[in-house]
Amino acid sequence: MSVSDQITTPLPARATADRRDTNWKIVRRPSYGRWAVDALLAFVVVGLCWLSFTNPNFQWDVVGKYLFHPAVLNGLWTTVSLTTITMVLGVGIGILFAMMMLSHDRFLKSFAAAYIWLFRGTPLLVQLIFWFNISALYPQINIGIPGGPYLFSFSGNSITPFMAAVLGLALHEGAYMAEIVRGGVQAVGRGQSQAAIALGMTRLQAFGRITLPQALRIIVPATGNQVILMLKTTSLVSVIALPELLYSVQNIYARTFEIIPLLIVASVWYLFMCSLLSLVQYFLEKKLGKGH
Amino acid sequence: MSVPEAMVFAEGVTKSFGSIEVLKGVNMEVAKGQVVCLIGPSGSGKSTFLRCINNLETINSGWLSVDGELVGFRQEGNNLIELREKEVAARRAQIGMVFQHFNLFANKTAIKNVMEGPVAVRRMNKVDAKRLAETLLDKVGLKHKGDAYPSELSGGQQQRVAIARAMAMEPKLLLFDEPTSALDPELVGEVLEVMRELARGGMTMVVVTHEMAFARDVADIIFFMDGGVVVEAGPPSQILNAPQSPRLREFLSNVS
Ligand SMILES: Nc1ncnc2c1ncn2[C@@H]1O[C@H](COP(=O)(O)OP(=O)(O)O)[C@@H](O)[C@H]1O
Ligand SMILES: [Mg+2]
Numbered sequence: 001m002s003v004s005d006q007i008t009t010p011l012p013a014r015a016t017a018d019r020r021d022t023n024w025k026i027v028r029r030p031s032y033g034r035w036a037v038d039a040l041l042a043f044v045v046v047g048l049c050w051l052s053f054t055n056p057n058f059q060w061d062v063v064g065k066y067l068f069h070p071a072v073l074n075g076l077w078t079t080v081s082l083t084t085i086t087m088v089l090g091v092g093i094g095i096l097f098a099m100m101m102l103s104h105d106r107f108l109k110s111f112a113a114a115y116i117w118l119f120r121g122t123p124l125l126v127q128l129i130f131w132f133n134i135s136a137l138y139p140q141i142n143i144g145i146p147g148g149p150y151l152f153s154f155s156g157n158s159i160t161p162f163m164a165a166v167l168g169l170a171l172h173e174g175a176y177m178a179e180i181v182r183g184g185v186q187a188v189g190r191g192q193s194q195a196a197i198a199l200g201m202t203r204l205q206a207f208g209r210i211t212l213p214q215a216l217r218i219i220v221p222a223t224g225n226q227v228i229l230m231l232k233t234t235s236l237v238s239v240i241a242l243p244e245l246l247y248s249v250q251n252i253y254a255r256t257f258e259i260i261p262l263l264i265v266a267s268v269w270y271l272f273m274c275s276l277l278s279l280v281q282y283f284l285e286k287k288l289g290k291g292h
Numbered sequence: 293m294s295v296p297e298a299m300v301f302a303e304g305v306t307k308s309f310g311s312i313e314v315l316k317g318v319n320m321e322v323a324k325g326q327v328v329c330l331i332g333p334s335g336s337g338k339s340t341f342l343r344c345i346n347n348l349e350t351i352n353s354g355w356l357s358v359d360g361e362l363v364g365f366r367q368e369g370n371n372l373i374e375l376r377e378k379e380v381a382a383r384r385a386q387i388g389m390v391f392q393h394f395n396l397f398a399n400k401t402a403i404k405n406v407m408e409g410p411v412a413v414r415r416m417n418k419v420d421a422k423r424l425a426e427t428l429l430d431k432v433g434l435k436h437k438g439d440a441y442p443s444e445l446s447g448g449q450q451q452r453v454a455i456a457r458a459m460a461m462e463p464k465l466l467l468f469d470e471p472t473s474a475l476d477p478e479l480v481g482e483v484l485e486v487m488r489e490l491a492r493g494g495m496t497m498v499v500v501t502h503e504m505a506f507a508r509d510v511a512d513i514i515f516f517m518d519g520g521v522v523v524e525a526g527p528p529s530q531i532l533n534a535p536q537s538p539r540l541r542e543f544l545s546n547v548s
Contacts, residue, residue, distance in 0.1 A: 191395035195454075198346060199461060200385025200413040202377050209412055214399050 062261035066252065067268065075248025076269050082165060082234045082244060087227050089170035094177020101182050112178065119175035125236055128168040132240040134159055161242040169237070173230060180222045184215035217288045224281035228274050235266075245269055298357070299324045299465055299496045300345060305354035306520075307340055314340050316520035317354065322498060322513075327491045329507040330500045332517035333543055338500045341517070342467050345498065346387040347380050358387065359464060385413050388458030392470040394450040396442040402453045403429060403438035409461045421460075428456040432486050448479030452486055459490075466490065468499040502547060508532055516540045 052058055066072055100112035119127070135157045144150035188211050196206035238247035249262040256262075300322040307315040314337045322328050330338045343349045344356060347364045356363045364380060365372040375383075396405050406425035410416040416424070429435055432452040442450055451471055458466060471487070472480040484506050491497060491510050501507060507514055507528060514531040516524045518539050524531060535541045 189395075191391060191393055192397060194348070195389075195391065195395035195397070195457075196408075197381070198348065198384060198387075198389040198391075199409040199457070200381050202381050205412060209408070210397055217399075 057260065058264070059258060059261040062258050063264050063268070066249070066258075066262060066265045069252070069265075071243075071248050071252060072245070072265060072269070075243055075245040075266075076273075078243060078248075079231065079234050079245040079269075080273070082162075082169065082237070082242075083227065083231045085166055086169035086173055086234075087223075087230055089166070090173025090177050090226070090230075091223065093170065093174025094179075094181050097174060097178035098181035098185065101178065102185060116175045116178055119172050120179075124168065124172050124233065125239065127172055128164065128237060128240055131168045132159070132161065132164040134164070161237070161240045164240055165234075165237040165242050169230065169234065173226065176226060177223070180226070181215070181219055184217075184219035184222070185211060187218050188214045220288055221281065221285050224277065224284065228277050228281075231273055231277065232270055297323050299326070299359055300498065301355070301357045302341075303355045305341070305344065305356050306352045307337075307344060307349060308352055314520055315344070315351070318517070318520070318522055320515060320522055320525075322496065324496055325494050326512045327495075327497045327499065327510050328513045328515060329511040330498065330515050330517060331502070331504075331507065331543070331547075332523075333546075336517045337520045338517050339469050342389075342469050342498065342500055345465075345467060346384050346389055348389075358383070381413075385409075385461055386464050388461055388463035388466040390451070390454050390458055390466065390468045390471050392473050394442070394447070394454045394474070396450050396454055396457070398442055401439050401441055402434060402445065405442070405453055406457045406460050409457060414461065424460060425456070428459050429453070431459075431489075432456045433482070446479060447475045448482045451475065451483045455483075455486055455490070464496065466495055466497045468497065468501070470500050470502065472501070472503060504532065504544075504547060516543065518543070 053060070097112040097115055100108040101116075103109060135155075139155070139157060141154040142150045143152040143154075192214065193203075193206045193211050196210040197203065201209065234244050235246040237244055238250060241247065243251065245266050249266045253259045253262040298321050300320060302318050302320040305315055305318040306313060318337070318341055320328075320341075330342070332338055340349060344351050345358060345363065350364050361383065362372070363383070364375055366375055366379075367373075396402075397408060400408065403422065403425045406428055407418070407421040410421040410424060411418060426435070426438065429438055432455055434449060434452055434456070437445060437449060437453075440449075442453070445453065455471075468487070472483050475483065480503070484503065487497070487499070487506070488510055499507075499511070509528075511528050513525055514528050515522050516531060516535075516537075516539075524535065524537050524540050531540070532544065535544055
C-alpha cells in the first residue's frame with residue numbers, strides 16, 4: 001500500500017485531496033419517461049387480461065373441456081407429423097437444388113433456378129389446391145421406359161388429401177430451403193474450401209469437412225425458423241379437408257358453434273409447440289457458435 | 293523433356309480466363325532445395341502461375357511438371373490424359389500452399405487446423421496427428437496457442453499456423469502467395485523468420501513477395517514477371533543490383 005502511494009504520479013494538490021478523501025457515490029438520473037411508458041404498458045396488459053378472463057364469451061371452461069379432446073389431439077398429431085415429414089423432404093429437396101445452383105453446369109443451374117422461381121412465385125394455397133386436383137390434369141400417372149413396361153403406375157384419382165398436402169408443402173418448402181442452403185454455403189468464404197483443396201482434399205471432402213460445418217451456422221437457425229413457420233403453415237391444408245389441428249377444431253365448432261374457445265384451443269397448442277421448438281433452436285445455435 | 297533435378301519445370305505455360313490471356317508463355321525452373329522468389333507488378337500473373345503449379349488452375353498449353361510428374365495430366369504416347377480428381381488431389385497433397393489471407397479454417401482451433409490435413413488426407417490417427425501438430429506449432433513459436441481459434445490470433449500468428457498446417461503434409465514443395473502482404477508491418481518479421489528457418493532446413497520454396505530484403509537474403513533465384521511472362525531471372529545480386537530490362541528497373545524504383 002505504502003509503496004503504491006509513493007509512486008503515484010503527483011497531481012495538483014486539490015485534485016489529489018478530493019480523490020483520496022471522498023467515498024464517491026454515483027447518483028443516477030431518474031428516468032421518468034421510461035417509467036411512464038412502463039406504467040402505460042402494464043395498464044394495457046392488465047386490462048387486456050382482465051377483459052379476456054372476465055368476458056364470459058371467451059368460455060374458458062369450454063377451452064378446458066376441448067384442450068385434450070381426442071379429436072383435437074389427433075389433429076395435433078397430424079400437424080406434427082405433417083410438419084416433420086414436409087420439413088425432412090423440404091430440407092432434402094433444398095440441399096439438392098442448392099447443390100444444383102452452386103454447380104458449374106449451366107443446365108443444372110437453370111433447372112434449379114426455374115424450380116425456385118415457380119414454387120416461390122405462386123401462393124402455397126394455390127399449389128395445395130392444385131395438387132389436390134391433379135387428377136383433372138393427369139388421371140393416370142405412369143413412370144417407366146417410353147413404350148416399355150411401367151415401373152410405377154399411379155392413379156391421379158387416388159391422391160389423398162394427405163398426399164396432396166405433403167406434396168404441396170414439401171415442394172414449396174424445398175424452394176425456400178434451397179435458397180437458405182445456397183446462402184449459407186456462399187457465406188463461407190471461398191478461401192476456406194480453397195485451403196482444404198490445397199491440402200489435398202477432394203471437392204466433396206472439402207465441402208463435407210470444412211464448408212458445410214461452417215455453413216450450418218447460418219443454415220440451422222434459418223431452418224429452425226422454417227420449422228416454426230411450417231408448423232403454422234400446415235393449417236392451410238384445412239382447405240383440402242385434411243384434419244390437422246385447425247381443421248379438427250373447425251369440425252367441432254361447426255357442430256357446437258363454440259368458435260372462439262375452440263380457436264383458443266388450437267392457438268394454445270400452436271403456441272406450446274412453437275415454444276418447444278424455439279427452445280431446441282436456442283440450444284442448437286449455442287452449440288454451433290464455436291470459433292466466431 | 294523435364295530436367296531430372298527440377299522440382300518445378302515450366303516451359304511456354306499459357307493460361308487464359310475467357311478471352312483474356314493471363315500467362316503468355318512462362319518459362320521457369322526451380323531445382324530441388326532451391327528458394328525462388330517471384331516478383332513483379334500487380335496483375336502480372338504471379339498468383340495465377342503459382343496456382344497452376346498445384347493445379348488449382350489448369351494450364352491451356354505448354355509444359356508444366358512438378359518433381360518430374362506432369363501437372364494435371366498423364367502422358368500416354370502423344371496424348372495427355374486428364375487425371376481423375378483423386379489423382380490430382382493426391383499430388384496436391386505433396387505441395388503445400390500458404391495464402392495471402394491465411395485461410396485458416398475458422399471453425400477449428402489452431403491445433404485442429406494443423407491436424408486437418410494429416411487426418412483427412414494422410415489418414416493419420418488423431419493421436420499421432422496431434423503430436424505432429426504440437427511439434428509444428430512449437431516450431432513456428434505457437435506451442436501455447438494450440439487451443440485458440442483463428443479469430444483469437446493476430447495476423448502474424450494466423451500465418452504461422454497456416455505455415456504449420458502446410459508443413460503437416462510433409463510437402464516436397466511449398467508455395468507462398470504474398471504471405472506477408474495482409475499483415476501489419478510489425479508482424480511481418482515473425483512470419484519471414486519462420487520462412488527463413490524453413491529455407492535453411494532445405495525446403496524447396498516458391499515465394500511470391502514484395503519483400504525485397506527477404507528476396508535478397510533468402511532467394512537463390514529471383515524471377516521477375518510482367519505481362520504474363522518471365523522477363524528476367526537470376527541471382528538476387530544480379531536482379532536487384534544490375535537489372536537489365538527497363539521494366540524491371542522501373543519496377544524496382546517503384547517498390548524500393
Ligand atoms: N479466376 C479468374 N478469372 C478471371 N480473371 C482472373 C482470375 N484470376 C486472375 N485473373 C486475372 O488475371 C490477371 C493476373 O492476376 P494474378 O495472377 O492474380 O496477378 P498477380 O498475382 O501477379 O497480381 C489479373 O488481371 C486478374 O484480374
Ligand atoms: Mg497475386
